[in-house]
Amino acid sequence: MEYTVKKLAALAGISARTLRYYDELGLLKPARISSSGYRIYGQKEVDTLQQILFYRELGVELERIKEIITSPEFDMTSALIEHREKLLAKRKQLDILIANVERTIAFAEGRTQMSDKEKFEGFKQNMIDENEKKYGEEIRKKYGDEKVDQSYRQFKNMTKEEFNKWQELEKQIKETLKEAFLTGDPSGELAQKAADLHKQWISCSWGSYSKEAHAGLAQMYVADERFREYYDKEQLGLAEFLRDAILIYTGMKEK
Amino acid sequence: MEYTVKKLAALAGISARTLRYYDELGLLKPARISSSGYRIYGQKEVDTLQQILFYRELGVELERIKEIITSPEFDMTSALIEHREKLLAKRKQLDILIANVERTIAFAEGRTQMSDKEKFEGFKQNMIDENEKKYGEEIRKKYGDEKVDQSYRQFKNMTKEEFNKWQELEKQIKETLKEAFLTGDPSGELAQKAADLHKQWISCSWGSYSKEAHAGLAQMYVADERFREYYDKEQLGLAEFLRDAILIYTGMKEK
């Protein structure tokens, strides 16, 4: 299939000017020029344009895109896989923004508290990592946490001490779990310690404890993406690892 | 709390230049100017900036944003609700793009066919609404859901039938629960039906079932915000209501 500027533009949902501009930059040259000077694009150009638009969507500058796709090491398939990852990350950021707007609505209606910092959650691009690295926990402690904790405690109707213990346990579980994950053995000492910490953790919020409930929740950690993501975003496979550790801990699984 | 340019910029994840530019445009004026000529922002400005960034995120021009937020009919809460809708629409578009990149990967590997038109699905902006109106659920079913479901199924290692049942149950639980919520009685017939559906639901992903596990999970529904939000975003208090219904269903609570 061959396309003129207007036709390719219509197909891709961009303007003809954009295509001429891309030609001018040397980013996307037409396959050939017709006898009357018209730009004619072919199959290869269609695919390249798709790549360009993926990069553009992700906020890459046109000059940089040119460098990337004209590089001899450029591989279509691995580029696509990278696009996928980046798009998923973008979606996560969007999810944070949506959570933000929902929280802000609740705040406007007086249903909850909200710190100034929380009001801008999800806007920052890669600032997320930067902030974490630069200031570590400090900023969060200073502005956000006390208020946030307050509202969480309300829901969990815990005392401040109970809540602190709960939070501390959560941190310990994650740390122990990540360390245990490196051993690869869910029946090992570290993994079993994580499972024990996890038992204490759920005992905090449930009044009681039972092996069955614990094992059941472990299953849920893998089955339900709300939980799975929470652990897997730290380390892929961590949710599954925790499940196995708990199943062994509760005696629901051998070895 | 009062902020200088740099501090507010850091809070919101933008540059100081941007704040000065917004001042220049008359989009966001500081609350006052210090004796030495410094811009000082207050609480009101923080909230306005949040609004501005929501609009900016949605691609609205600064001049237009100025018109909107300085309009006498401007209502914060309804604006936020609109933001939420737009952001959800944006997420839908992103989902289409993600489905596109996944399809393109499959195409590059020769696992499927793909038309030129399909290669640009998800790039176009307002095409979203058009697509929704024109094809309704069809496109999503065809491209989006199937791929998404596939990856979920992998993690849950369910067959397609099991997965469909699981999804169907989830929908029924929500519907029944919302209806039951209106009666206000967690021991009533509808609420108990929801609890029973919920039992079936967890039986799908856990191999087994126990009352203790079920009751434990119910506690977690209120204690853990990951779960709580899932139900409370439908209707505030729904998570708590479900917990009570399940506790009664499992005989862990009287009345």
Added chain:
DNA sequence: CTTGACCTTTACGCAACGTAAAGGTGTAAG
């Protein structure tokens, strides 16, 4: 053979800042 929808190049315009330049301010440490 004319009309209208396409195509061409050239060129200026614009939004939303980034990036210096040149200078004043605030405060903590030597």
Added chain:
DNA sequence: CTTACACCTTTACGTTGCGTAAAGGTCAAG
């Protein structure tokens, strides 16, 4: 006390990714 340094100010020009004319050539249909 002053010196350093991180902040603040205004002014002003630069950049990216196009939009939008202007002035003209091309092509298929009626």
